[in-house]
Amino acid sequence: MSESVSRRRFLGYAVTAVVAAVVAGVGVYFATRPPPVTPTPTPTPTPTPTPTPKPPVKIGSTTAMTGLAADWGLHQVLGLQLAVKDLNKEGGILGRPVELVWEDDKLSAAKSIANVEKLWTVDKCIAIFGTVSSGIHKATIKRTKELGALWCPVSSCGDYFRTLYFYKYAIFWHTDARAAFRTFMPWFFKEHPDIDMKKFVMTIQDYAMGWSHENLTRSIAENMFGLPWYPENVVKWPIGCRDFTPWFPKLKALAPEVLLTSTWGGDSITQFNQMASAIPEVLMGAKYKIGS
Numbered sequence: 355m356s357e358s359v360s361r362r363r364f365l366g367y368a369v370t371a372v373v374a375a376v377v378a379g380v381g382v383y384f385a386t387r388p389p390p391v392t393p394t395p396t397p398t399p400t401p402t403p404t405p406t407p408k409p410p411v412k413i414g415s416t417t418a419m420t421g422l423a424a425d426w427g428l429h430q431v432l433g434l435q436l437a438v439k440d441l442n443k444e445g446g447i448l449g450r451p452v453e454l455v456w457e458d459d460k461l462s463a464a465k466s467i468a469n470v471e472k473l474w475t476v477d478k479c480i481a482i483f484g485t486v487s488s489g490i491h492k493a494t495i496k497r498t499k500e501l502g503a504l505w506c507p508v509s510s511c512g513d514y515f516r517t518l519y520f521y522k523y524a525i526f527w528h529t530d531a532r533a534a535f536r537t538f539m540p541w542f543f544k545e546h547p548d549i550d551m552k553k554f555v556m557t558i559q560d561y562a563m564g565w566s567h568e569n570l571t572r573s574i575a576e577n578m579f580g581l582p583w584y585p586e587n588v589v590k591w592p593i594g595c596r597d598f599t600p601w602f603p604k605l606k607a608l609a610p611e612v613l614l615t616s617t618w619g620g621d622s623i624t625q626f627n628q629m630a631s632a633i634p635e636v637l638m639g640a641k642y643k644i645g646s
Contacts, residue, residue, distance in 0.1 A: 410453035411446065413438065414473030414482040416466050416494075417508070419458035422594050426486040430508055431456050434483060459485055463493035470494060474503045485509055489562060495519045535570045542644070543579045551575065551582050555610035555640075557601075557625070559617055560590040567616040591617075598625050602633045613640040 415434055417427035434454050441452045455477045459466035466485050473479045482498065484507035485491050491509040498505040499521045507515065512526040543549070556571065558564030568588055575581040587608060589601050613636070617625050622645060629637055637643065 408450045410451045411448075412453050412455050412477055412479040414470075414477060414479035415454065415456040415484075416459045416469035416473065416482065417456070417485050418461045418487070419456070421461050423461050423486050427458070430483065430486065455479060459490060461487060461490065463490045466490045466494045467497045470498055470501065470503060470505075474498075474501050480504065481506055483508060488514075491515065492519070495524065498524070532566060532570055535567055535574070538644070539571055539574045540578055542642075543575060543581065546642075547579075549581070549612060552584060552587070553609070553611035554584070554614070555587045555589065555605065555608045555612065556614045557589045557591070557605070557617065558615075559593045559595070559621070561593045563618065564590065564593075564616055571614065595621065596624055598628050599632055602629070602636075605629075605636050606633050610636065610640050612642045612644070613637075614644045 413434065415431055417430050418424055419427045419431065431454075434456070438452045438454045441447065446452050455473060457469035457473065459469055470482055470484075473482050481504040484498075484505060485494060486509055488509045491507050492515070495505060495507065495515060496519070499519070502523060505524045506527060507524070508527070509515075515524075516526050554575075556568060558568055572583045575583055587610075589604055589608075591598060591601055615622065615625065626637075626645075
């Protein structure tokens with residue numbers, strides 16, 4: 355039995371030693387290993403806040419987009435749209451986008467005045483570009499002056515308005531239509547002193563701009579060069595006329611050597627097309643053809 359006990363003890367010791375060795379080894383491992391590296395938590399990236407959009411800088415336009423002067427008004431708005439596009443490509447104005455707000459004045463003074471009031475007081479535009487009609491401009495500029503609005507008109511007769519209706523926030527960037535007559539007609543009469551004024555024929559639209567051109571040309575002829583003036587040689591048609599043929603018999607009878615026309619906008623193209631078709635001899639027979 356003692357032998358049996360001794361064997362059992364041996365096995366017991368052996369198992370104890372193995373277990374002790376394992377435990378000791380594990381203890382040495384844990385005692386001698388480097389301290390564990392505590393993992394640093396990955397910081398959650400703070401999302402970049404979306405910048406608050408800056409309010410746009412608004413530029414206004416009131417001009418004829420329908421009716422008689424639509425061809426002029428359309429090109430004014432197209433030009434402003436191109437300018438706004440270029441400004442925004444460069445970052446806008448002080449980092450703010452530029453926006454165009456346009457209104458159709460329908461070639462009406464009352465509508466034009468209502469438009470500038472809306473553009474300035476409601477839309478808060480920083481500047482307003484104005485109408486193509488000098489008559490409408492005359493009514494509108496009085497209101498823009500009262501509002502203190504930055505007003506950039508594009509109508510003709512700029513020197514007239516600069517003289518009589520100027521205020522410090524009005525920027526007249528359009529050349530005066532009559533400047534062409536002041537410059538060209540003295541040169542023409544000087545270069546052609548032997549012109550037969552009985553054959554000097556002028557066509558105008560029967561409203562303020564046409565009258566102004568007639569009076570200016572007459573004044574240059576009479577006062578600067580002592581030339582006679584023949585009012586019957588001035589052919590007048592109503593503003594908005596698209597059929598000029600009723601006046602062609604008179605033009606044909608006058609048989610002009612000098613043909614000076616003052617018809618505005620796309621109407622002038624219509625006039626010349628009709629003349630070329632119906633009375634080509636008048637166009638071909640005129641030695642000097644002057645368009646304004």
